[in-house]
Amino acid sequence: MKRRTLLKGGLAALALAGANYTGLSLLGKSGFIDTARADGFTAPLPIPPLLEDLGSRSDSARFIMNVQQGSMDFFPGKPTATLGYNGNFLGPTIRVRNGQRFRINVNNNLTQTTTLHWHGLHVPAQWDGGPRQPIPAGTTWKPVFTIRQEAATLWYHPHAMGLTGEQVYQGLAGFFLIEDEVSDNLNIPKAYGVDDIPLVIQDRRFFRNSQFAYAQNMHDILNGVIGNYLLVNGAMQPSLSVHGGLVRLRLLNGSNSSIYRIGFKDHRTFKVIASDGGFLEQPVAMNSIVLSAGERAEVVVDFADVEMGNQVSLMVEQMKGSFFEAMRFTVDRAAETAVQLPKILRPLDKIPESEADTIRRFTMETMSMGRGRMGMGMMGRRLTINGKKMDFNRIDEQVKLGSTEIWEITNQGAMMMSMPHSMHLHDVQFQVFSRNGQPPPLHERGRKDTVLIMPGETVRIISRFRDYTGVYMYHCHLLEHEDDGMMGQFEVIS
Ligand SMILES: [Cu+2]
16 A cells, blocks of 8 residues: 555644654564555455344334454465454444434354443443443343434444454444435435445555454553554545445544544645534535544545546545555446535534533643653553543443533643543543644534644533433543553543
8 A cells, every 4th residue: 555645734733742653563574464455446346235224114223233253365375363353354424313212133153241331322331332341252231222313324333341443453443324304305315325425434455364463561551552554444545436425434534543634635624513422513615534443534525626537535644644546436327416515414412611510620741751760661551530430330421410521531631651541531522622722623613522632731621411320431542542441431420
């Protein structure tokens, strides 16, 4: 895969003093397949199938999900052992409607525990699918709940304590889409797999025997497991035929720990129409967007100017500076109808600062050098939130049901080892209230559940805690950090 520097003002602008992005240095490059590859972009982009609803009533949806082992030929004739939901790699797209009753049977056919977490979903704590709801090997989990949430691009993935990173890496992830009257009525592309395209972007590295090179040694825990191959919907260098009109891309950074800047090779402008938890108030024009692990954005791109038969490349830049030509769009037919994106997508109810009852402060720390021994820095306390690591037996924060809270989250920069972190809260969709004391950029002003916090940055988020009591997680969504214990528990109490 070619590595090129194409997008100007890319992640270099976010460069980290002292951070180690040498990637494979500790393990040595020799054990890994290198990125040289015959030219691709011939295989069609896989579109995850919509999961068939087994229910007969429109107000109720019933699904079955098998968590299973599989195999993929990422390299011809050299199968890679994988995990998948109802298939070999990744999972089907679950699509539900606001207000619908949702039931699913999750059969764990693996030889180890897993969980199934609904990332971004406002859901009763007992059905959250976090580390407190393990599904032991060979058993079935049967959550039942009502969707109480506006249209959004969410996703699902395992979240078992200490196993999340490895299970996601092997292929466990899928889209979870909510539709409602607003999304029905908006004049935007909405034909699934035709002009409304889910794109989960992930990087991977491989051993020479073509198996995933996933490790949790100290280097990989601190830096995250960063790959040198890029997969889009589980395929390397795929291409997709599209019409010469508006195409909506539901982008998910489904990588373990990579931060991506995503844009087009020809720098074309696109419109961001939704963040993690739903539509923005108005489309925001950009020509690249940064998504940390776990974040989503819906963007609409216009291919009307592309000559029939020509291709447009989607580019992905990792924070450490590697560029990937992720996939190509081949414009091979004219648009049937000319769609004009609306100027206003929906009114967005902004939570006022005055509504907040409480301000809580969180410090995400990569290394606490003061507590470690000098010269043995990596042996010191690492990857903590407020100096603590995850403990099932400890409730870190108690939040009153019905309250509104501001959480002020600081990524403590350090001289020796600074890392970006991405803070994710279960239960709520929050709003970014400020970034380093300033209003957030326009595309961060919608609903969010995951937010990138660079070293030295302070982000304030505001959330309403409604409907459900119980214990939920907050954690860094760099999965190697999460697995290492960069996570805490908040309990919503009545
Ligand atoms: Cu982190």
